[in-house]
Amino acid sequence: MNNVINTAINKITNVNNIYIASHINPDGDNIGSILAMALGLKKINKNVKILKTDEIPSDYMFLPNIDMIKTYDIDEIDTIELLIVLDCGDVDRLGKYKSIVSKSNTVINMDHHISNSRFGDINLIDEKAAATGELVYDILNKMNLEINKDIATCLYTAISTDTGSFLYDSVTARTHEIAISLIKAGIDKSDINIKLYQSRSIERTKLFISSLSTLKTYYDNKIATVKITQEMLKNSNTKMEDTEGIISFIRDIEPVEVACLLKENNKKEIKISLRSKRFVDVSEICSTFNGGGHKRASGCTINENIDDAEKLIVEQIIKMWWFNERGY
Ligand SMILES: [Mn+2]
Structure with a gap:
């Protein structure tokens, strides 16, 4: 070095x-x-x-x-x-x-x-x-x-x-x-x-509220997802960069290990961010969709509609988690 x-x-x-x-x-x-x-x-x-x-x-x-x-x-x-x-x-x-x-x-x-x-x-x-x-x-x-x-x-x-x-x-x-x-x-x-x-605007707070209302959990509440759609951005008068902080909010839920934020760039382009808390390597999960990053914070893009993208990423998280737990 x-x-x-x-x-x-x-x-x-x-x-x-x-x-x-x-x-x-x-x-x-x-x-x-x-x-x-x-x-x-x-x-x-x-x-x-x-x-x-x-x-x-x-x-x-x-x-x-x-x-x-x-x-x-x-x-x-x-x-x-x-x-x-x-x-x-x-x-x-x-x-x-x-x-x-x-x-x-x-x-x-x-x-x-x-x-x-x-x-x-x-x-x-x-x-x-x-x-x-x-x-x-x-x-x-x-x-x-x-x-x-x-x-x-x-x-x-x-x-x-x-x-x-x-x-x-x-x-x-x-x-x-x-x-x-x-x-x-x-x-x-x-x-x-x-x-x-400590400078979050009212508009951004409204975006947080509508995004958090889409919260879903899977795998005994160990995986949590939330979505941001173009419509939410329009309604709250915000931009995609105003979503910072939403994913850490859902990662902080007990017993969530993997948090997933799905951002709808357009109808068939969903940007996904993953965060993990203790042990799941999310960069490995994102790399199966040609993305990457760090063990505890990674991202990838899936070219499907937002509900299908959610299904695909959650399936992949569960699959890799299951294999890892069994040492494959
Ligand atoms: Mn960095």
Whole structure:
């Protein structure tokens, strides 16, 4: 790992123009990590541009330098010296910017998803990291860049949001060590926490209520599902990115082990998120539908209507659970 970090640092040191890409449906880890990386690189006078692959959820608009994330016309660009991709398991997650990978002389791919396809020239993948924000912290530190308040705010957001506020199994002593140094850098922890977790709008609350009313449980209440349809979004005047937090609410039900959120992107395209509490490896379940992620948090897409998609995913969860319990 150290060798790969040094190779990445050498590359960064020797180029001037760097692009950083966000991914589709960006989350706190993605946005916090890219902003922290960009702010660090600006301090050593690199010319940094951040590609806005998708809309930024309103929760993260408070982050310092969020305006750096912009839309660029990459068709006009022939080659790029260096592209850095953070928290992104595969090239398809770059959406409309995915062609930028082949235009880049070097791609640094930094991530913590087990399922990462290692599409970079330099792949800094550590599935033991609780968030990509931890990896960004490490590389900035190794480059002797001071983690100032703004960078620390972005990294704290990345790590806190990817760990359910430091709650998940993925959190290690290292996660807390990094958090200590981010707090020492002078972040306003209380303000960040209010912005991230205590700022839900009335519209979004109404979406939560209608979504939670679709709750179904299976397998002796150990599997729970909820749905979000386009109609619910319309009725509550919300967007798909406003669904953050619904899945953890149903995972937190006792005795739920696997929580499943089905999001209707359109009638035949259902985006599925799975969370588990103690032992079920949901990345394994999602990989049977060409998705992936982490053991306790993963996603996939099923091209069926929402009720059929629910049936298929629940069947698959039960099937893999049954086989695993019997050691097949
Ligand atoms: Mn992440």
